[in-house]
Amino acid sequence: MREDYLEIRDLRVEFDGFVAVDGVNLTVLQGDLRFLIGPNGAGKTTLVDAVTGLVPATGSARLDGVQLLGKSVHRIARSGVGRTFQTASVFEQLTVLQNLDIAAGAARNWRTLLRARSGIPPTVELAMETTGLTALRDRPAGELAHGQKQWLEIGMLLVQNATVLFLDEPVAGMSGEEREQTGELLRRIRRDHVVIVVEHDMQFLRSYADSVTVLASGKVLAEGTYAQVQADPRVQEVYLGPGHTAEPAPALGEVL
Numbered sequence: 001m002r003e004d005y006l007e008i009r010d011l012r013v014e015f016d017g018f019v020a021v022d023g024v025n026l027t028v029l030q031g032d033l034r035f036l037i038g039p040n041g042a043g044k045t046t047l048v049d050a051v052t053g054l055v056p057a058t059g060s061a062r063l064d065g066v067q068l069l070g071k072s073v074h075r076i077a078r079s080g081v082g083r084t085f086q087t088a089s090v091f092e093q094l095t096v097l098q099n100l101d102i103a104a105g106a107a108r109n110w111r112t113l114l115r116a117r118s119g120i121p122p123t124v125e126l127a128m129e130t131t132g133l134t135a136l137r138d139r140p141a142g143e144l145a146h147g148q149k150q151w152l153e154i155g156m157l158l159v160q161n162a163t164v165l166f167l168d169e170p171v172a173g174m175s176g177e178e179r180e181q182t183g184e185l186l187r188r189i190r191r192d193h194v195v196i197v198v199e200h201d202m203q204f205l206r207s208y209a210d211s212v213t214v215l216a217s218g219k220v221l222a223e224g225t226y227a228q229v230q231a232d233p234r235v236q237e238v239y240l241g242p243g244h245t246a247e248p249a250p251a252l253g254e255v256l
């Protein structure tokens with residue numbers, strides 16, 4: 001079976017002379033749960049903005065060989081690149097099922113949305129199962145717990161047939177149990193998606209990352225497994241500052 005992949009080459013984003021993303025190369029394959037980390041201002045959000053078409057960039061970003069840069073936000077989304085934001089953007093008044101229907105394009109207008117339904121599209125059914133929201137399908141999204149709203153948003157990307165999912169701090173503000181459930185959800189979706197998680201939560205990263213890319217000052221500083229990047233003195237330096245590089249590794253373990 002063909003594996004999907006995202007291949008970013010020499011990506012560069014400049015804001016009025018300030019280079020926020022500076023020649024980034026990044027390849028992520030389906031099945032590899034990749035975490036993108038880095039100190040504040042490293043360029044993580046700008047990289048995602050560039051690949052999703054929100055800011056202009058040079059270089060290339062290809063999904064399965066197809067160039068994304070230069071396309072509109074909508075065309076990039078239609079090409080299979082989805083993202084979530086820290087604040088879930090679901091329709092609070094509508095039920096879980098209605099939100100998924102809209103995302104799937106199954107409800108083209110309000111009348112079809114409110115009409116008695118003749119069945120649930122298989123993609124919507126599957127997304128509810130994957131995200132664990134089946135039992136909550138008739139619950140208004142506004143009544144969902146914080147974690148459940150994040151899962152609904154991921155479900156909305158799944159029904160849109162997103163191939164690449166950029167997730168922005170998916171466990172921020174979640175309870176311990178919700179974090180574990182989110183980690184398991186990410187493991188489920190990585191099997192058939194390219195999943196890139198921007199995250200500051202190092203404990204979550206340690207538990208669930210297959211691989212980690214560390215950005216600093218717009219460049220890739222290190223890449224590898226959690227253990228590899230944690231042991232990298234350059235990574236220790238950006239997280240702890242100069243002078244801390246001689247600290248024993250366990251000190252970094254508290255940060256990373």
Ligand SMILES: Nc1ncnc2c1ncn2[C@@H]1O[C@H](COP(=O)(O)OP(=O)(O)OP(=O)(O)O)[C@@H](O)[C@H]1O
Nearest residue numbers: 015018019020038039040041042043044045046047
């Ligand atoms: N629209 C913009 N105009 C000018 N500078 C910008 C713009 N957007 C981002 N920047 C700058 O680009 C740099 C990278 O910002 P970015 O938000 O991508 O970092 P980040 O790694 O996502 O940080 P954080 O973890 O704090 O979200 C920062 O110095 C930021 O101030």
